Each structure stands twice: as C-alpha cells, then as structure tokens.
Amino acid sequence: MSNLLWKSLVVSPAVLGATLLVSATAIAAPNASTEVSTTEQPVAVEVAQPEIVAQAAPTNNDSKVLDQVNRYSNEGKTNNSLSQVTSVSQFSDVQPTDWAFQALQSLVERYGCIAGYPNGTYRGNRALTRYEFAAGLNACLDRVNELIATATADLVTKQDLATLQRLQEEFSAELATLRGRVDALEARTAELEANQFSTTxxxxxxxxxxxxxxxxxxxxxxxxxxxxxxxxxxxxxxxxxxxxxxxxxxxxxxxxxxxxxxxxxxxxxxxxxxxxxxxxxxxxxxxxxxxxxxxxxxxxxxxxxxxxxxxxxxxxxxxxxxxxxxxxxxxxxxxxxxxxxxxxxxxxxxxxxxxxxxxxxxxxxxxxxxxxxxxxxxxxxxxxxxxxxxxxxxxxxxxxxxxxxxxxxxxxxxxxxxxxxxxxxxxxxxxxxxxxxxxxxxxxxxxxxxxxxxxxxxxxxxxxxxxxxxxxxxxxxxxxxxxxxxxxxxxxxxxxxxxxxxxxxxxxxxxxxxxxxxxxxxxxxxxxxxxxxxxxxxxxxxxxxxxxxxxxxxxxxxxxxxxxxxxxxxxxxxxxxxxxxxxx
The missing domain is CATH 2.40.160.10 (Porin)
Structure with missing residues (x-):
C-alpha cells in the first residue's frame, strides 16, 4: 500500500489530491458516525503541511459491515447498480458550477476511476459511507498503479520524497484501515454470495x-x-x-x-x-x-x-x-x-x-x-x-x-x-x-x-x-x-x-x-x-x-x-x- 501511495504522487500528486478533495469529508468524519454527507464544502488538504491530522477511522463492527453488505446487495436489485462512465458530461446532476466539477472531470476523463448510476446520475449530494469511500479510493489507486507501470523513474526529487514520506506517515493508519475494511467487506460479500439462494x-x-x-x-x-x-x-x-x-x-x-x-x-x-x-x-x-x-x-x-x-x-x-x-x-x-x-x-x-x-x-x-x-x-x-x-x-x-x-x-x-x-x-x-x-x-x-x-x-x-x-x-x-x-x-x-x-x-x-x-x-x-x-x-x-x-x-x-x-x-x-x- 505504501509503495502504491508513493508512486501515485510521483506520477501526479494531483490525482490523489483530487481524490482527497472529493472525499475529504469522509476522511475527517467523526468516529461516532459511519456516514457523511457530500453536500459539505470541500476540506482543503495541503500536501506540504504534515501537521494536518485525520481522525482515526471507527472501530470495525460486524453488524455494521453486514448492514453495508445488505445495502450493497439491495442497491444492486433496485436499479442503483454502478457503471463506469467515460465523460463527466454523462452525469445529468453534475454542473460546471459545482465545486467538485474539476476534480470529477480529472478523475473521470483522465483516469477513468469514477462510476455513475444507470440513469446517468452521480448522486454527489447523498450520504457517502466510509465503505463506499474506501472502495472508490482503492479503485482510483489501482488505476493509478496501472499508469505507474509505464512511467519513468527520474521524476522523483528529494523534496518530493520528503513530502511523500511525511504524507505517508500522517495517513498510514487511515489508509491501512481503509484497505483492511475493504478486504473484510469483500471477504464477507464473497461468503454471502457463495451461500445465497441465487445470483438473480x-x-x-x-x-x-x-x-x-x-x-x-x-x-x-x-x-x-x-x-x-x-x-x-x-x-x-x-x-x-x-x-x-x-x-x-x-x-x-x-x-x-x-x-x-x-x-x-x-x-x-x-x-x-x-x-x-x-x-x-x-x-x-x-x-x-x-x-x-x-x-x-x-x-x-x-x-x-x-x-x-x-x-x-x-x-x-x-x-x-x-x-x-x-x-x-x-x-x-x-x-x-x-x-x-x-x-x-x-x-x-x-x-x-x-x-x-x-x-x-x-x-x-x-x-x-x-x-x-x-x-x-x-x-x-x-x-x-x-x-x-x-x-x-x-x-x-x-x-x-x-x-x-x-x-x-x-x-x-x-x-x-x-x-x-x-x-x-x-x-x-x-x-x-x-x-x-x-x-x-x-x-x-x-x-x-x-x-x-x-x-x-x-x-x-x-x-x-x-x-x-x-x-x-x-x-x-x-x-x-x-x-x-x-x-x-x-x-x-x-x-x-x-x-x-x-x-x-x-x-x-x-x-x-x-x-x-x-x-x-x-x-x-x-x-x-x-x-x-x-x-x-x-x-x-x-x-x-x-x-x-x-x-x-x-x-x-x-x-x-x-x-x-x-x-x-x-x-x-x-x-x-x-x-x-x-x-x-
């Protein structure tokens, strides 16, 4: 995970910055809540300021994880399933005047790691759970990792390495927790799917x-x-x-x-x-x-x-x-x-x-x-x-x-x-x-x-x-x-x-x-x-x-x-x- 984070910013610090811009409210949510609203204004994340400390993610809870699995399953059965889009203009509810428009435009059109709903909406104003944020962040990082494979290695400076190291130290616990929760969720989802009555x-x-x-x-x-x-x-x-x-x-x-x-x-x-x-x-x-x-x-x-x-x-x-x-x-x-x-x-x-x-x-x-x-x-x-x-x-x-x-x-x-x-x-x-x-x-x-x-x-x-x-x-x-x-x-x-x-x-x-x-x-x-x-x-x-x-x-x-x-x-x-x- 640490290598992936380092390489992400080597290729383009704007990628992770845009991701954090769209999802900053999720990272900074209080421990007592498992959901946040994306209607809030973005929280600025300065890469060069290591003194910013994110709160620790909530303790994993089996019942909450199963609840999220059930919600995911229900969404797929009520016309809420996600599908990849190739242009931000495909979202009928995203306008150029929206505060997150540029970030979405970059993530969708340059890196292709944001999905929308079949009816052509992004639903950026609805509540975003930490599980959904973790899945989205992981998808973007995996996509960036594919781009890194074709990048050159002479783009790193000592200043970049120092900044990246401080950033990694600041967010290492949160990133590790997010990845662990995604892995746990995927395992539980796989178990449920393996024992469910039918896939349809x-x-x-x-x-x-x-x-x-x-x-x-x-x-x-x-x-x-x-x-x-x-x-x-x-x-x-x-x-x-x-x-x-x-x-x-x-x-x-x-x-x-x-x-x-x-x-x-x-x-x-x-x-x-x-x-x-x-x-x-x-x-x-x-x-x-x-x-x-x-x-x-x-x-x-x-x-x-x-x-x-x-x-x-x-x-x-x-x-x-x-x-x-x-x-x-x-x-x-x-x-x-x-x-x-x-x-x-x-x-x-x-x-x-x-x-x-x-x-x-x-x-x-x-x-x-x-x-x-x-x-x-x-x-x-x-x-x-x-x-x-x-x-x-x-x-x-x-x-x-x-x-x-x-x-x-x-x-x-x-x-x-x-x-x-x-x-x-x-x-x-x-x-x-x-x-x-x-x-x-x-x-x-x-x-x-x-x-x-x-x-x-x-x-x-x-x-x-x-x-x-x-x-x-x-x-x-x-x-x-x-x-x-x-x-x-x-x-x-x-x-x-x-x-x-x-x-x-x-x-x-x-x-x-x-x-x-x-x-x-x-x-x-x-x-x-x-x-x-x-x-x-x-x-x-x-x-x-x-x-x-x-x-x-x-x-x-x-x-x-x-x-x-x-x-x-x-x-x-x-x-x-x-x-x-x-x-x-």
Whole structure:
C-alpha cells in the first residue's frame, strides 16, 4: 500500500489530491458516525503541511459491515447498480458550477476511476459511507498503479520524497484501515454470495396466523372461533436490475364467515371477507397464485401477467396504510377497507402500461396514465372463453399529484362478465363464488332478471375516484368512491352499483412502525333489484398494527357490519380478529 501511495504522487500528486478533495469529508468524519454527507464544502488538504491530522477511522463492527453488505446487495436489485462512465458530461446532476466539477472531470476523463448510476446520475449530494469511500479510493489507486507501470523513474526529487514520506506517515493508519475494511467487506460479500439462494433470485415470504370470530345475532350463533393461516412464498427474479419476475406460491386454509339473516338463513355475501381469505383454494394445498413480469421500456413501465394479475399490482390505489399490495397481512383487515372496489373488477392474465407525461409545476406534479387489460379465463380454449371472448376488464387511469402531499387518481374500467359471474371477482371466480367485496346484490345485480330471477351475461362501465392526503408524517387521510353501470343482454336486467368510503391512519402511533387505522363506508350495493333489500350495508373497521420487530407484527381489530345483505331486518355483525404476520 505504501509503495502504491508513493508512486501515485510521483506520477501526479494531483490525482490523489483530487481524490482527497472529493472525499475529504469522509476522511475527517467523526468516529461516532459511519456516514457523511457530500453536500459539505470541500476540506482543503495541503500536501506540504504534515501537521494536518485525520481522525482515526471507527472501530470495525460486524453488524455494521453486514448492514453495508445488505445495502450493497439491495442497491444492486433496485436499479442503483454502478457503471463506469467515460465523460463527466454523462452525469445529468453534475454542473460546471459545482465545486467538485474539476476534480470529477480529472478523475473521470483522465483516469477513468469514477462510476455513475444507470440513469446517468452521480448522486454527489447523498450520504457517502466510509465503505463506499474506501472502495472508490482503492479503485482510483489501482488505476493509478496501472499508469505507474509505464512511467519513468527520474521524476522523483528529494523534496518530493520528503513530502511523500511525511504524507505517508500522517495517513498510514487511515489508509491501512481503509484497505483492511475493504478486504473484510469483500471477504464477507464473497461468503454471502457463495451461500445465497441465487445470483438473480431472492425469496420473499409471508405467513399469517389469524384467530377470528363473529359476534351478534344469528350470524354469531352460526359461526365458531377459528384459527386460520395463509402462507406465501414469492421468488423475485431480476435479469437486468431494473426488472422483476414474480413467481408466488400460496397455501391457505382460510375461509370467510357466513352471515345469517333474520330467519337464520345464510346470506351469500362477500361482506365478511378479510384480506387473508383471498388466495389459495383451501386445505393448505399449494397453488401458483401469481406469475407476473415487470420491466421498464424507456420511460414506460410494463406489467405482464401470465396468472394472478390484479389491477392493484400496477395501478396507484391511493389508500396508504390500509392497502397492502400483496393483499396480505400488513394493511387493513377487510378487503373493503384495503382498496377501492373498482380495482377488484376482473383479474387474471394480461398486460398493462404506466406512461408518465408532463413536467409538473409548483403545484401540479408530473402525471401519468395507466392502462391495462386482464382476462380471468385467458387459459381456456373453450368457446366463449379465452383471452378476448371470456371475462375481462380493461382499465384506464389518470394519476396526478397536488403539491407533495396529495395524490389523486381517476379510474375507468370496462368489463364483460359471463352469466353468474360476480362483478368484483378479482379474477378468482372459481375460488370465491361470492366475489371478494360487497353484498350479494352488489356482485350479481348485472344480468339479473327481476321477473324470472335468471342470471345472464352482462357488461359493466365503472368509474372511480380515489385520493390520499398526508398533512403530516403522523397523519394520513384517504378515501374513494365508485359507480358501476351494468348492462345486461336480456330484459329487466340492468343495474347500478355504488360504493364509497374513507379512512384515517396514524402511522408510528405509540411506536415507530405501528399503525392505528379507522376506515368506514358503504360496501358495494345495488338498489331496487330485490324487494326488502334496499338498505345500505355500512361497514366500520378499526385496527392497530403493532410492530413486534422488523419481521413480525400483531394486528388486533374489529369490523362492524350493519344491515348485512342490504337489509335492516338482519342483525348487525361484529368480526373480531387477532392477526399475526411474519415476513421474511
């Protein structure tokens, strides 16, 4: 290391000087910190003044080293991987007026030892860890060492040797520590890579344990306390660092409660469904419930689903803290509170695009258009089914923001639904015959003949609006409204379905990572379809997600269902749940 340092300054003292200029704040950082900010002005390092003493580097800590390895691994998987550049002009965030421009220009164009990110940025204003500085310094010195091999030996003077010797003595401890930490980091990285599951694939898992029961009236008498589970294992594969192929396996024994009317007869309804009731097909048998691929195509984000595609996978739902993208165990308890029911219309296989447009001003932020098409019977060659002739839903959505704390989405969905198909089937009609949210009439009003009670095919045109407002980091307010116009292909079988709701979430309530949430509204309902069923099926849910650790959360909650089946004569039902979620 000492020979390398000596030779570096023999060839060009400006090389090491430029490196120290760019990274001086990292060398002089306090011992108690492992990160420094590159936004500070440069600290002048005079080669001829040996009295400058750098502070000793922090003591090596195994947990911090592993944390840095994990961060490095995560960066490579989230489009943050480094790549060599050949000109400082390739950096979109480096301007000639920047204080470090000349140093970067020299390091990049003359010595080629500075790397940038795939999106053409250098990110000089973000925090720089000592590990990153050590890696960058080592790369530059290795590059200079290659140049030394072709240099002549008659450039050294006695004055240079004296200056270099003093500099070496002053920084010998720091340079040795940096090199040692890089070696240790490389060794640990090599060990992790040698024992990792795959170089392109990581395993993400979730297990839900839930104890639940129904109280109140006939519904409480007809149901018992249950202990149910759902387990999901997802293989997330990236081939370029910017794309992801998701293959998810699900096993579950969770089934929904059955509500009872005032005559103690069962109500065929999706009103009591909870999020962990969705997915799987009972008995803890394993199924592939999601096979999707997401990748950028220029500025456009492409979503391709071979199985298990959902509109909420690719479209902005705008219901923070209640919505969980995996329909899993970290958001609201009920399917109604988690997202606007309009995103539950259809699902399966298809394609979607998210297209950004506009630059945005001081108030209106850059916007995007989302379009998608999903067919729930795309795998069947049977007549009247398939990718285009079976059940499908085509979505179009406009997304935009107002300032930094308000997000709004206007959504339109056109769908076709075969005879007996639920409107809000989530593409899982074969597994959940009731639909996944809403009353029975809200799901089957389309194509329902009021005179003969026969069911036929129908089409739907649905309109929705969702918005989220975050006035502070400790408060989030969100809500939605949806309207569906259902047109049957027979007589007396048209209908309208409405739904709306809103919620308040208090993140970090009581402890960082905890969430207190209250959500209320009206589940999807149809009016004027059946005598005695014209009341509104209200729902109010309250839950408190307590974060035990980074990987375990416990969520107790209560769901109140009023007028089940759209009938005030039916007793209200209360669902109590204690959900434990393990993520890994």
């Amino acid at each position: 694939t990581k395993l993400v898992g979730e297990a839900i344990f839930a104890v639940s029961d129904v109280f109140g009236g006939n519904s409480g008498e007809q149901n018992n306390t249950v202990f149910q589970d759902r387990v999901r294992l997802a293989l997330q594969t990236s081939f370029t660092g910017r794309d992801v192929l998701t293959t998810r396996l699900t096993a579950s024994n969770a089934t929904a409660f059955t509500l009872a009317d005032n005559n103690n007869a069962a109500i065929n309804s999706a009103e009591p469904l909870q999020t962990y009731n969705v997915g799987g097909n009972g008995g803890n048998s394993v199924v592939v419930d999601r096979l999707t691929y997401e990748a950028p195509l220029g500025p456009v984000q492409v979503y391709l689903a071979a199985a298990g595609g959902k509109h909420s996978h690719y479209a902005a739902v705008n219901n923070p803290y209640f919505f969980d993208k995996t329909d899993g165990g970290n958001g609201a308890l009920s399917t109604f509170s988690s997202e606007n029911p309009i995103y539950r219309i259809g699902g399966g296989a298809g394609i979607a695009f998210n297209i950004p447009f506009g630059q945005g001003g001081s108030i209106i932020k850059p916007s995007s258009i989302t379009v998608g098409y999903l067919a729930s019977e795309a795998d069947s060659p049977t007549s009247g089914e398939g990718l285009f002739n079976g059940n499908y839903a085509a979505l179009g959505q406009l997304n935009f923001g107002l300032g930094d704390r308000i997000a709004v989405a206007a959504t339109y969905v056109h769908g076709y639904h075969g005879a007996g198909s639920a409107l809000f089937d989530n593409g899982e009609q074969d597994n959940i015959a009731t639909g996944v949210v809403g009353s029975n009439l809200g799901n089957f009003a389309g194509g329902f003949n009021r005179l003969t009670s026969e069911q036929s095919a129908y089409s739907s045109n649905s309109f929705g609006l969702s918005a989220a407002f975050r006035p502070s980091d400790k408060l989030s307010i969100s809500g939605f409204i949806s309207y569906s116009d259902l047109t049957g292909f027979g007589a007396n079988d048209n209908a309208e379905v409405w739904s709306y709701g809103g919620g308040i979430a208090l993140p970090d309530f009581g402890k960082k990572g905890n969430v207190l949430g209250i959500f209320g509204g009206v589940q999807p309902y149809a009016r004027g379809i059946q005598a005695g069923s014209n009341n509104l099926p209200y729902q109010v849910e309250g839950f408190y997600k307590y974060r035990v650790s980074d990987n375990i959360s416990i969520t107790p909650g209560v769901i109140w269902l009023s007028s089940p089946g759209q009938n005030d004569n039916n007793d209200d039902a209360f669902i109590g749940t204690l959900r434990t979620t393990f993520t890994f």
